[in-house]
Amino acid sequence: MxxxxxxxxxxxxxxxxxxxxxxxxxxxxxxxxxGEPPIQSIQPSQSVQPAQPHQAKGSGFDSTMKILTGVSLGAAIFVVLAALVLVILVIIFLGVALSSMNGGIMGS
Incomplete structure (x- = not known):
């Protein structure tokens, strides 16, 4: 009092x-x-927890390897298809060349 x-x-x-x-x-x-009103300190209404570093789902080394594997697989398929096309073109070219040397289909 x-x-x-x-x-x-x-x-x-x-x-x-x-x-x-x-x-x-x-x-x-x-x-x-x-008197004077008491000084009120600013306090959050809820307890504030420190922020945790956010890690995206599937982040890190594992997802990087999945991405690289996906890129490598796509590149490998492309190389195989390109090689197959080249082999087919070489076979066609050699067939045309050999047939023209022997008189071929069009020759007499």
Whole structure:
């Protein structure tokens, strides 16, 4: 409890330790202001947890290898198809060349 004198009639008034604001003297009905509002610290309404490093699903070495494997597989298929086309073209070219040397289909 805090004891203070009324600024109007000087009567002793008791207030709580944490009291603040406008008051009225019970003896003379004079109004006075007492105390200051407490300083409130800003505190979050919920507990804040530190952020965890975000790791995307499938991130890291494993997904990198999957990507590289996918690229390598695609490249390998492309090389095989290109080689197959080249072999077919060489066979056709040699067939045409050999047939033209022997008089071939069109020759007499």
């Amino acid at each position: 805090v004891e203070l004198d009324c600024p109007h009639c000087e009567a002793t008034i008791e207030l709580d330790n944490d009291a603040y604001g406008d008051f009225e003297c019970p003896l003379c009905d004079g109004e006075f202001e007492f």
